[in-house]
Amino acid sequence: MFKHIYGLLNGQELGELREIAAAATFVDGKISNPHSQVKHNLHLNDEDAYKRSSAIMAGALMRNEEFRGFAIPKKIAPPLITRYEPEMRYGLHPDMAFMRTHEGPIRSDLSCTIFLQDPASYEGGELHIKLGDGNLRFKGELGSAIVYPSTTLHEVEKVTRGERLVGITFIESQVVDPAKRELIYELNEVAAIEGANISTESYTRLQTVQQNLFRRWGDC
């Protein structure tokens, strides 16, 4: 399942992130994956800038109800600003199952791209996700984010004009199994939408089902 979160970042946050990116130093993205033959991008590499920018993006994700409902996050890797200049791309790859972050190890259940650039200002650079013979392409609006399963094979297509600036992060969910997470998400969404339209007794029973499913399928 895929979730597009519109308006994740407000104007002030976007401004700060773009200012941080403009002043920071970037290095070859292979720093995090030296053996990759397909990774051609740039990672922000400046401790203070990383701290400030990841706090803004992680804060925006954690206050966003849509994100929390969909991802049921346990841990979020500090989001990292990544830049693609013309001719840069990140060829088809799977994401690593386990990652080390300076806040400790996490399992990547979901991957997330936060779009920090107006899509009209660059050409190419679509996030392309393969689903068997199917293909999904995302080029999000400024300030929006796409959350997708880390289990997919995906790539960032070549940027042919302008600059693609994004924040990337990985999320460990309280519900490991994607099918179970999706069922909990759907049930919670319907309960939130319809809760006021059913009797108090039925709503209480529904809440019991929600909590007991979560208790069975989730972990803390």
Ligand SMILES: O=C(O)CCC(=O)C(=O)O
């Ligand atoms: O930039 C993106 O949209 C995704 C990058 C990516 O696939 C990764 O860092 O593993």
Ligand SMILES: [Fe+2]
């Ligand atoms: Fe990836």
